[in-house]
Amino acid sequence: MKKIISFLVFIFFSLNTVVHANPDTSLIVGYGPGGTDTLFRVFAKDTTEHGGLKLTVENRAGANGVLAIKSYLQKQSFDNEVLGVTGGQTLFEAITNPENNFIEEFKFIGPVLKSPLALAVSSNGSIKSLEDLFDKSKPRRVVNIAVGGEFHRALATLIAKHSHHDVRAVMYKGGADANVALKGGHVDAQVDVYGWFIQQEGIKILGVAQKTPLESAPSLDPYIPNINAVNFWSIAVSKKVQNTQKIEQAIRQSYVKNNRTQYWNKLGYQIDDNLNSDYVQRVVIPEYNRWKKILVDDSNKKK
Amino acid sequence: MKDTLAGILFVIIGSIFLFISKSYKIGTTAAMGPGYFPMLIAILLIIFGVVIFIKSLYGHSK
Amino acid sequence: MDILNNIVSGFSVAVSVTNLLWCFIGVTMGTLVGVLPALGPLAAVSILLPIVFNIADPVTGIIFLAGVYYGTQYGGSTTAILLNIPGEISSTVTTIDGNQMARKGRAGAALSIAAMSSFFAGTVATIIIALLSQPLSKTAFFFGAAEYGALMLLGLFAAVSLNHGSMLKGIAMVFVGILLGLVGSDVNSGVVRFTLGIQELTDGIPFAILAMGLFGLGEIVYLLFHERKDNKIITTVDNLYPTKKEMKESLMPTLRGTFLGSILGLLPGGGAIMSSFASYAVEKKISKKPEEFGRGAVAGVAGPEAANNAGAQTSFIPMLSLGIPTTPTIAIILAVLIIQGIQPGTTVISKHPDLFWGLIASMWIGNFMLLLLNLPLVGLWVSILKISWKILYPIIILICLTGAYYINKSWFDVLLLFPFALLGYIFKRLDCQPASLIMGFVLGALFEEHVRRALIISRGDWLIFLNKPISLAFIVVTCILLIIGISYRKKNQEDNTKILKN
Numbered sequence: 001m002k003k004i005i006s007f008l009v010f011i012f013f014s015l016n017t018v019v020h021a022n023p024d025t026s027l028i029v030g031y032g033p034g035g036t037d038t039l040f041r042v043f044a045k046d047t048t049e050h051g052g053l054k055l056t057v058e059n060r061a062g063a064n065g066v067l068a069i070k071s072y073l074q075k076q077s078f079d080n081e082v083l084g085v086t087g088g089q090t091l092f093e094a095i096t097n098p099e100n101n102f103i104e105e106f107k108f109i110g111p112v113l114k115s116p117l118a119l120a121v122s123s124n125g126s127i128k129s130l131e132d133l134f135d136k137s138k139p140r141r142v143v144n145i146a147v148g149g150e151f152h153r154a155l156a157t158l159i160a161k162h163s164h165h166d167v168r169a170v171m172y173k174g175g176a177d178a179n180v181a182l183k184g185g186h187v188d189a190q191v192d193v194y195g196w197f198i199q200q201e202g203i204k205i206l207g208v209a210q211k212t213p214l215e216s217a218p219s220l221d222p223y224i225p226n227i228n229a230v231n232f233w234s235i236a237v238s239k240k241v242q243n244t245q246k247i248e249q250a251i252r253q254s255y256v257k258n259n260r261t262q263y264w265n266k267l268g269y270q271i272d273d274n275l276n277s278d279y280v281q282r283v284v285i286p287e288y289n290r291w292k293k294i295l296v297d298d299s300n301k302k303k
Numbered sequence: 304m305k306d307t308l309a310g311i312l313f314v315i316i317g318s319i320f321l322f323i324s325k326s327y328k329i330g331t332t333a334a335m336g337p338g339y340f341p342m343l344i345a346i347l348l349i350i351f352g353v354v355i356f357i358k359s360l361y362g363h364s365k
Numbered sequence: 366m367d368i369l370n371n372i373v374s375g376f377s378v379a380v381s382v383t384n385l386l387w388c389f390i391g392v393t394m395g396t397l398v399g400v401l402p403a404l405g406p407l408a409a410v411s412i413l414l415p416i417v418f419n420i421a422d423p424v425t426g427i428i429f430l431a432g433v434y435y436g437t438q439y440g441g442s443t444t445a446i447l448l449n450i451p452g453e454i455s456s457t458v459t460t461i462d463g464n465q466m467a468r469k470g471r472a473g474a475a476l477s478i479a480a481m482s483s484f485f486a487g488t489v490a491t492i493i494i495a496l497l498s499q500p501l502s503k504t505a506f507f508f509g510a511a512e513y514g515a516l517m518l519l520g521l522f523a524a525v526s527l528n529h530g531s532m533l534k535g536i537a538m539v540f541v542g543i544l545l546g547l548v549g550s551d552v553n554s555g556v557v558r559f560t561l562g563i564q565e566l567t568d569g570i571p572f573a574i575l576a577m578g579l580f581g582l583g584e585i586v587y588l589l590f591h592e593r594k595d596n597k598i599i600t601t602v603d604n605l606y607p608t609k610k611e612m613k614e615s616l617m618p619t620l621r622g623t624f625l626g627s628i629l630g631l632l633p634g635g636g637a638i639m640s641s642f643a644s645y646a647v648e649k650k651i652s653k654k655p656e657e658f659g660r661g662a663v664a665g666v667a668g669p670e671a672a673n674n675a676g677a678q679t680s681f682i683p684m685l686s687l688g689i690p691t692t693p694t695i696a697i698i699l700a701v702l703i704i705q706g707i708q709p710g711t712t713v714i715s716k717h718p719d720l721f722w723g724l725i726a727s728m729w730i731g732n733f734m735l736l737l738l739n740l741p742l743v744g745l746w747v748s749i750l751k752i753s754w755k756i757l758y759p760i761i762i763l764i765c766l767t768g769a770y771y772i773n774k775s776w777f778d779v780l781l782l783f784p785f786a787l788l789g790y791i792f793k794r795l796d797c798q799p800a801s802l803i804m805g806f807v808l809g810a811l812f813e814e815h816v817r818r819a820l821i822i823s824r825g826d827w828l829i830f831l832n833k834p835i836s837l838a839f840i841v842v843t844c845i846l847l848i849i850g851i852s853y854r855k856k857n858q859e860d861n862t863k864i865l866k867n
Contacts, residue, residue, distance in 0.1 A: 180506060200688075
């Protein structure tokens with residue numbers, strides 16, 4: 001009897017120590033494991049191994065990333081915690097739910113990873129080219145585009161606007177789920193980031209949502225003028241944090257030291273490391289306003 | 304007795320959810336809004352609650 | 366033969382000292398964490414994840430994580446049988462007959478049967494993975510929204526049969542479960558539903574809170590108001606191991622459960638979860654003595670336990686061969702692989718044969734270790750039941766409260782336990798089974814998600830469910846089960862009235 005109690009107590013305490021065994025910096029990620037969080041994990045691993053600062057990912061999934069952001073911003077002190085943010089959370093969550101607009105409360109301290117959104121089809125699907133989608137002489141058909149998040153849905157909405165077909169976005173819980181639907185032939189196309197698509201087999205990227213084409217991926221610009229849908233991932237801290245030198249150093253070191261830029265480029269991501277703490281002002285806020293105009297104001301006009 | 308109370312409990316729970324789901328967009332079958340499905344289930348729950356309630360009374364009077 | 370070569374080389378990888386050691390550590394820690402209510406495979410893998418990154422060799426890391434994963438399945442059944450609290454979702458079904466067996470003094474038998482059928486299932490599933498991973502991996506693709514919708518419908522009907530009382534109340538409980546499952550944000554529209562403005566509920570009610578509240582704490586509240594005649598949960602413990610009769614009774618259910626679990630485990634989202642109670646429903650319908658179910662039927666433990674273990678193993682197939690994670694826990698393991706530089710996909714078997722075959726071989730070894738671990742421990746676990754409830758229940762309450770906090774480091778979660786404890790008490794007084802509610806909870810949101818998606822794709826045409834062959838097949842099976850269920854109930858009623866009259 002006593003044995004059992006001491007046994008249970010032992011388990012309790014050992015779990016306790018394991019859970020709290022991370023005195024170094026936590027990188028809070030607003031998603032569950034797998035998918036978006038993988039990018040941040042690679043990042044954390046790099047910074048730990050080459051940057052000299054131990055970064056551990058802590059998943060705080062919830063409300064499409066909003067829960068993590070809110071819980072981070074509400075803290076009193078920001079020691080030992082940084083936030084991993086994505087374009088989907090900061091831009092599109094803010095547009096769909098204005099009370100979740102946190103853009104002005106961060107500053108970015110890490111390099112920004114970017115990858116444009118892309119439209120892909122299954123290698124043996126019924127849509128083979130961008131003409132099939134946008135050529136007005138083709139007979140009108142039903143087109144279902146699988147999307148794994150709000151940012152993706154935004155691009156699908158744009159595509160719907162510029163195509164004469166009956167195009168609808170079908171929402172899935174993430175890129176992986178959407179991809180299964182695509183490969184199974186249950187949907188006709190999928191939107192996700194270019195960097196993710198080039199890791200997948202059995203699909204063909206029809207185009208990327210930016211003016212410059214990429215390797216084996218033409219630009220969607222001819223069909224959707226001035227298209228620019230680029231998702232981003234970065235490390236941010238609350239604006240209130242004063243001294244971010246140590247962390248910025250470590251992160252910079254991690255990718256300079258072993259030429260990570262090339263590594264990320266190969267994976268389909270670009271690094272924008274021209275970071276001053278005004279990145280938010282300079283880039284993010286204009287992006288937000290631009291998308292808001294496209295999505296919200298335009299649909300209001302229709303009414 | 305147990306069944307009577309159970310029936311009432313189900314009706315109460317169903318009604319609460321029904322009431323709240325009405326505040327969400329219902330939408331159409333082709334584009335089911337957030338309120339469509341919960342409303343459907345809540346109504347079914349209320350129906351079953353009523354049936355259980357009635358059955359328990361009927362059983363008693365036997 | 367090629368496969369034989371591969372299996373042999375796989376064993377040579379798995380049998381290295383490091384890999385054996387980490388396999389053992391993995392399954393042991395998995396079992397320990399699984400025993401604690403509230404902490405299931407997801408929590409276990411997440412907590413133990415940092416350890417993996419300190420292990421240099423990715424193969425060893427995966428062997429460890431996999432061990433943790435299916436180890437928790439074994440542990441979860443222990444709490445389910447002893448304390449009537451499901452360690453995690455797939456052990457919910459085990460609470461029904463497993464706990465009843467415990468109360469009749471057959472706790473040892475229940476635990477042993479759970480361990481043995483899990484071992485059998487794990488072994489068979491490993492063989493299936495070895496032989497059929499390539500062809501089987503494609504299965505996931507056949508399932509689109511319509512197919513899943515129909516499968517969930519079938520699952521919901523299976524959930525109703527978890528009830529051993531009135532069928533009407535069972536159905537109503539499933540509905541309550543579905544409604545509770547809809548609390549939170551809606552995938553399709555992003556609208557947050559039924560949270561009454563509470564931020565913490567934006568992602569829904571955590572399963573563990575619902576389970577611990579309804580099952581564990583609800584039961585304790587009940588006992589507070591209705592004093593037990595005796596001091597212990599059980600007074601007698603018959604022989605610790607199953608009788609020959611019980612072994613015989615568990616054979617076929619184990620086989621069927623393994624088969625069901627192996628297939629359902631291949632399906633993303635809902636597949637592995639459904640396997641345990643699909644097995645229960647099948648056993649109940651096939652059984653010659655269905656009235657035993659809910660009162661300690663051996664088949665009600667053997668089948669589901671085999672099913673959930675088989676499902677846990679086969680869920681690795683889509684992940685390894687296609688990079689598709691079927692459950693959140695598998696998603697973590699997938700992420701770990703990717704970070705280690707291994708991209709799962711059709712090339713993983715050819716590019717990293719040592720990983721694939723080593724993992725498979727270690728799964729078999731791991732299952733064997735678990736059997737060796739758990740059988741002797743049966744005596745230890747059973748002796749927990751002999752503790753006076755005055756001491757045991759406070760411990761359970763403490764464990765539930767702690768577990769609830771650890772899920773999300775949130776006090777709100779702990780608070781949320783109480784309304785569900787109250788609800789659990791009320792349901793118990795009114796003779797309503799929480800198991801059906803839980804299944805409704807798990808499946809309800811999924812059901813809505815897939816049905817809605819199917820209707821978006823078909824632009825509102827309900828016939829999509831009948832037009833797609835797999836979907837049609839599930840609907841037909843559902844109807845057949847429904848008809849069997851109704852006619853069995855009518856027959857049962859006649860038998861019951863005859864018995865009562867006598």
